[in-house]
Amino acid sequence: MTDGVAPAEAPPARILGLLRELGELKRIRSAAHEGSIAERHFAAAWAALASGRSPDETWxxxxxxxxxxxxxxxxxxxxxxxxGIERGGAEAILARALDEAAEEIDPALRAELRALPDAEAAPPPFVAQLARQPRAGVTCPGRPRLLLEPPENHAEHCLITAVYGVILAPFYGARPGIVFLASLAHHLHNAIIPDSGFAGEVLLGEQLEPAFARATEMALAGLPDAVAEKVREARRILPDAGTPEGRAFHAADTLDRVLQIEQHLRAGKATMRYVLQDMELVHAGPVRGFQDRLLSAMGLAA
Structure with a gap:
């Protein structure tokens, strides 16, 4: 077994732009809902699985x-x-959004993506627990914790890792359904165990693996037996990067962890020139001239 990924096996760096955009779903909210888009998509995926929808349909x-x-x-x-937008018009809008976002995705994979109505079943109990459980931040034995606010939660991390895993699966020759399900379930233990990060895991020592295994089984008890068994089977790829599915999962998990921190650092480095000129915070429109003169007079023009 190998723990590394040879440079030739890594996905092209151009995919990072799309991964960054997907990661922002952890931070997008709206008035009609509690929680981020990523958190609610995590719940929807588990509700679908619990209701009997197949992992392939779900991913x-x-x-x-x-x-x-x-x-x-x-x-x-x-x-x-x-x-009041009729169904055909709504489907066309959603299809345009999907097509635009999916330009960098493997064409064969893109052709398999299908929108489906939400499942009627309630998600299993561990979903709400993971949504309430913050990630630990950056921890290392012997060093103070680096915690960047607001922290993501485990539901958000697992959903984004699962979607990353699907997108990266073709680069590794992996089965996307297995990668998706394993990724969605890779932090089930944190429904029971608060996240103490790398530093806390080191201190648990030889009790770490048995505790994680027991907590995972406690979470799985909230699923129908047949679904729980599928999850156990998918999770077999988690321990190493010795299979295509293992490599796709570990690439997705690693990239999400790193891009989550990068997002905080990138926001802190943004300049007014970038916001006003590149992102066009004040954009073209009937009052653009007035707005530009206002900012210039106030000393805020980039």
């Missing part, structure tokens, strides 16, 4: 929804219907 729908949300935010089919 296709979850990935399609996440990609569309990078363009539309929380404007989904239900919102469009509320606005």
């Amino acid at each position: 296709r729908a979850a990935t399609a929804s996440a990609l569309a949300a990078t363009r539309l935010g929380d404007i989904d089919g239900r919102v469009l219907a509320t606005l």
Whole structure:
């Protein structure tokens, strides 16, 4: 078994732009809902699985929804219907969003993505527990914790890792359904065990693995037996990067952890020139001239 990924096996760096956009779903919220888009998509995926929807149907729908949300935010089919937009028109809007976001994705994978209606079943109990459980931040034995606010929660991390895993699966020749399900379930133990990070795990010592295993089984008890067994089977890829699925998972997990911290650092480095000129905070419109003169007079022009 190998723990490394040869440079030739890594996905192209151009995919990072899309991964960064997907990661922002942890931070996008709207008035009609509690929690971030990523948190609610995590709940929707587990509700679908618990209701009997197959892992293949679930990863296709979850990935399609996440990609569309990078363009539309929380404007989904239900919102469009509320606005009186007929079904065909709503589907066209969602399809345009998906197509635009999916340009960098493997074409064969892109063709498999399918939007599906939300499952009627309630998500299993561990979903709410993971949504309430913050990630530990950056910890290292012997060093103070680095915690960047607001912290992500475990539901958000698992959903984004799962979607990353699907997108990265073709680069590693991996089965996306297995990668998605394992990624969605890789922190089940944190429904029971508060996240103390690397430093806390080191201190648990030989009790770490048995405690994680017991907590995982406690969480799995909230699923139908057949679904729980599928989750156990998928999680077999987690211990190492010796299989295509293991490599896709560990690439997704690593990239999400690093890009989460990068997001905080990138925001802190943003300049007014970037915001006003590159991002066009004050953008073209009938009052643009007035706005530009205002900012210039106030000393705020970039």
